[in-house]
Amino acid sequence: MAEPRDIPDWLKTSEHYRPGTDRDGFVMRSLLSLTSVLAQLRDVSAQRTRLSPTPAVRLLWCLACVLLVSLARNYLFVAVVLAGLLVRVCLLPHKALVRVATGALAAASLAFVVSLPAVLIGQPRSAVTLATKSLTSVGMVLTVATTTPIGELTDALRAVGVPAQVILTFNLALNGIVRLGETALEVLQALRLRSVGVNHHKQASMGGIGGVVLLKAERAAQDTYDAMRCRGFDGTYRTDGARLGLKPVDALWVALLAALVSLFLFTQRMV
Amino acid sequence: MHIPENYLSPSTCGVGYLAIVPIWHAAIKHVSKEVPREKMPLIGIAAAFSFLSMMFNIPLPGGTTGHAVCGTLIAILFGPWSAVLAISIALAIQAFLFGDGGILSLGANCFNMAFVLPFVGYSIYKVIRDRIGGERGELIGAGVGSYLGLNAAALLTAIEFGIQPLLFTASDGTALYCPYPISVAVPAMMLGHLTVAGIAEAGFTVGILSFLHSAAPSFGIESHDATNTTPVLGLVLALIAATPLGLLATGDAWGEWATEDLAEMVGYAPAGLAEGWEWSSLMPDYTVGNLPEWIGYILSAVIGAALLVIIFRLVSGMARPSVDFDA
Numbered sequence: 001m002a003e004p005r006d007i008p009d010w011l012k013t014s015e016h017y018r019p020g021t022d023r024d025g026f027v028m029r030s031l032l033s034l035t036s037v038l039a040q041l042r043d044v045s046a047q048r049t050r051l052s053p054t055p056a057v058r059l060l061w062c063l064a065c066v067l068l069v070s071l072a073r074n075y076l077f078v079a080v081v082l083a084g085l086l087v088r089v090c091l092l093p094h095k096a097l098v099r100v101a102t103g104a105l106a107a108a109s110l111a112f113v114v115s116l117p118a119v120l121i122g123q124p125r126s127a128v129t130l131a132t133k134s135l136t137s138v139g140m141v142l143t144v145a146t147t148t149p150i151g152e153l154t155d156a157l158r159a160v161g162v163p164a165q166v167i168l169t170f171n172l173a174l175n176g177i178v179r180l181g182e183t184a185l186e187v188l189q190a191l192r193l194r195s196v197g198v199n200h201h202k203q204a205s206m207g208g209i210g211g212v213v214l215l216k217a218e219r220a221a222q223d224t225y226d227a228m229r230c231r232g233f234d235g236t237y238r239t240d241g242a243r244l245g246l247k248p249v250d251a252l253w254v255a256l257l258a259a260l261v262s263l264f265l266f267t268q269r270m271v
Numbered sequence: 272m273h274i275p276e277n278y279l280s281p282s283t284c285g286v287g288y289l290a291i292v293p294i295w296h297a298a299i300k301h302v303s304k305e306v307p308r309e310k311m312p313l314i315g316i317a318a319a320f321s322f323l324s325m326m327f328n329i330p331l332p333g334g335t336t337g338h339a340v341c342g343t344l345i346a347i348l349f350g351p352w353s354a355v356l357a358i359s360i361a362l363a364i365q366a367f368l369f370g371d372g373g374i375l376s377l378g379a380n381c382f383n384m385a386f387v388l389p390f391v392g393y394s395i396y397k398v399i400r401d402r403i404g405g406e407r408g409e410l411i412g413a414g415v416g417s418y419l420g421l422n423a424a425a426l427l428t429a430i431e432f433g434i435q436p437l438l439f440t441a442s443d444g445t446a447l448y449c450p451y452p453i454s455v456a457v458p459a460m461m462l463g464h465l466t467v468a469g470i471a472e473a474g475f476t477v478g479i480l481s482f483l484h485s486a487a488p489s490f491g492i493e494s495h496d497a498t499n500t501t502p503v504l505g506l507v508l509a510l511i512a513a514t515p516l517g518l519l520a521t522g523d524a525w526g527e528w529a530t531e532d533l534a535e536m537v538g539y540a541p542a543g544l545a546e547g548w549e550w551s552s553l554m555p556d557y558t559v560g561n562l563p564e565w566i567g568y569i570l571s572a573v574i575g576a577a578l579l580v581i582i583f584r585l586v587s588g589m590a591r592p593s594v595d596f597d598a
Contacts, residue, residue: 076559079570086577094588103583124551132553270560 019197025069027192027202031185038181054246055152056159061257062144063160066137068260074267075129077198081260082136088143104139108132150174164236172224176217184209184217272337272367272428273325274380275527276373277547278449278548279431280439287379287431294355294386301352308587310349313490315583316503317345318357319576320479322364323510325371326557326572328517328524329471331463335525338517339472340384340424343392343417344479347409348491354389355381364575370552379431383424390419398416410477417476418469422461425468428459429453432526438545439514447543449526459525482506482559495586 053061065081072078089100109133115127145153154170187209195202279287306314314516321341328336345354359381365371372380396416400408433453436446451459485488486502523532558567 074560075553075563076566076570079554079559079574081572081574083577086574086581090577090580090584094584097581097584098588101581126555128551270562 022195022198022202024192024195026206027188027195031188031192034181034185034188038178038185046257051249051252053155053250056246057150057157057250057253058144058148059153060159061253062140064261065140068264069133069136069140072133072264072267074270076270077264077267078129078132078136080263081140082132085136085139085143089139092143092146096143099146100139100142103142104135106140108135110134175224176220179220180217181215184210184213187212226237272340272380272384272425272524273362273372273527274376274383274426274428274431276375276549277530278369278373278435278526278542279376279379280435280448280543281375283431283438283448284373284375284378287376287382289378291359291378291382291386294382295359297350297508298355298359301350302356305350306353309557311587312580312584313500313503314345314349314353314357314579316500317341317348317353317445318361318579318583321358321576322361322511322579323507323514323572324576325361325365325473326514326517326568327471328519329467330519331334331467335459335463335523337463337468337471337524339468339475340386340388341417341472341475341479341581342384342388342424343413343420343472344394345478346389347396347413347416347476347480348394348483351389351393353357354393355385357437357583358385358389360573361579364578365506366552367550368553368574368578369557369571370550370555371557374550375548383427383431387427388420388424390420391423395419402544413480414473418473421469421472422464425464426457428526429456432456432460441542445539446541448541450537450541463525479506507576511569511576514568514572516565519569 069078069081089097092100108131112127112131115130118124118126148156151171151174154167154174156171157167158164191202191205191209302314321344324339324341326338328338331337340358342354342358345357349357362372362380362385363377366374366377366380393416396409396412399412399415402408403411405421429452432449432451433456435449439447443446449456483503486506487500487542490500523529528536530540530544533544554567554571556563557571559570
């Protein structure tokens with residue numbers, strides 16, 4: 001064990017270094033926005049029960065509801081979909097509930113504000129109807145988005161006839177966003193840690209961060225392509241129904257959707 | 272008991288808001304201090320009880336209708352301050368979405384039904400429960416408390432109606448807002464509430480309380496056990512399914528007539544009522560267009576109950592955690 005006398009003098013002097021305050025708002029903001037995007041991609045409250053439909057059927061339901069609610073001229077139909085949506089939202093886990101509620105409320109408020117002139121000329125009902133339709137549609141989309149992992153959702157896109165190449169690009173992009181997002185986070189964190197005191201060159205480093213991420217992206221794309229070739233990828237992406245993974249319970253959901261469409265047609269005729 | 276739009280003068284409505292805003296402020300402070308975060312969604316379910324019970328219209332003597340509020344029930348389960356918040360939100364949903372009660376008069380409605388009712392009911396319940404003791408004391412206290420709480424709120428509503436023709440009249444002497452003076456409003460309101468509506472409130476309160484005692488004893492603020500909400504949700508669903516029973520009672524509640532009906536009864540349409548502002552609600556009087564009323568009733572019940580649960584679940588996220596990390 002070293003004796004105290006072995007400690008060099010320069011180490012014994014106490015230092016009073018106080019780094020000057022530096023502004024790193026843009027680094028922090030970039031870090032936060034990247035983290036939130038990654039969190040949203042990863043954090044999906046997927047609760048599956050025996051009665052849950054597969055993502056393809058869920059997507060079909062969502063698109064059909066949005067379309068029918070927009071076209072509906074009878075308020076009863078919107079009220080029925082709204083009631084169903086509210087019951088579903090009641091059962092969501094807390095985090096998902098907050099996301100759906102804030103998103104849907106923001107959309108409804110915006111719709112109401114945009115249609116305020118209608119209130120001023122004596123048509124308040126139009127503004128209220130528009131706001132309810134926005135609330136229902138956005139709430140529906142957000143509920144599906146927060147309860148279905150995004151990879152499964154893109155796979156489900158083929159149920160509505162989206163070309164396989166588009167789905168492949170989607171999947172690769174999502175994969176890339178997560179991996180490159182992590183890289184960008186690491187580089188930003190490194191820049192922040194190394195910027196002790198006032199660092200006037202910090203802004204200039206942003207170009208470097210972009211460059212590093214781009215280089216990594218290029219390498220990752222090449223690696224992915226090589227891996228796909230090694231696994232026999234010949235330029236065509238499989239789009240057969242088997243990958244949709246339909247279950248018997250989906251028949252029930254499709255039947256319910258048919259009932260909803262019938263209700264829509266029935267209520268439209270009543271107007 | 273829901274005072275509609277334009278039955279009270281704007282200044283009376285202003286006084287109503289002036290009275291209720293500090294109470295809401297105190298209620299938020301008390302609830303965030305006293306109610307653990309995990310119990311907040313249960314207040315939403317209790318508020319749904321109140322919302323649904325207000326949809327059960329009961330025929331009253333004199334051809335009008337009345338309803339229970341279940342304010343004392345929520346006060347017993349979660350404390351009177353929680354009842355203030357729960358019933359206020361239920362009343363706001365009724366006013367904005369279903370046109371039941373006015374928006375300008377929401378302050379006065381909340382003061383009567385969300386403040387006076389649970390506080391009077393809870394105070395009487397506490398006195399009786401402490402005197403008699405045991406479950407018997409609790410149920411008797413709940414019954415008497417809820418009966419008197421509802422009647423106190425009804426009396427206050429009648430007085431608010433009754434002072435309008437005294438204070439606000441047109442130059443020709445006709446009333447501007449509610450045309451019935453206190454001498455008419457108080458007996459008319461109290462007759463129905465003392466005889467039928469009060470008993471219905473007591474029946475609802477004691478019935479639901481004894482069901483909760485046997486099926487979900489941990490439903491309430493005093494229990495620290497995890498609550499099994501299944502029987503309670505079952506009861507909510509049963510109430511939703513039964514809401515169309517409220518349609519069996521024909522006629523309007525006293526003081527909740529449409530302007531044309533009132534004009535027919537008193538011979539003229541009070542100017543403030545005929546020209547007053549009115550909110551265009553989504554499903555006025557819990558109906559959708561010309562469809563059968565029971566469809567509108569069930570849809571309204573589902574939408575109202577689900578909204579209340581969502582609101583209180585969102586609030587619970589904002590409340591402080593019940594674990595004290597400093598301890």
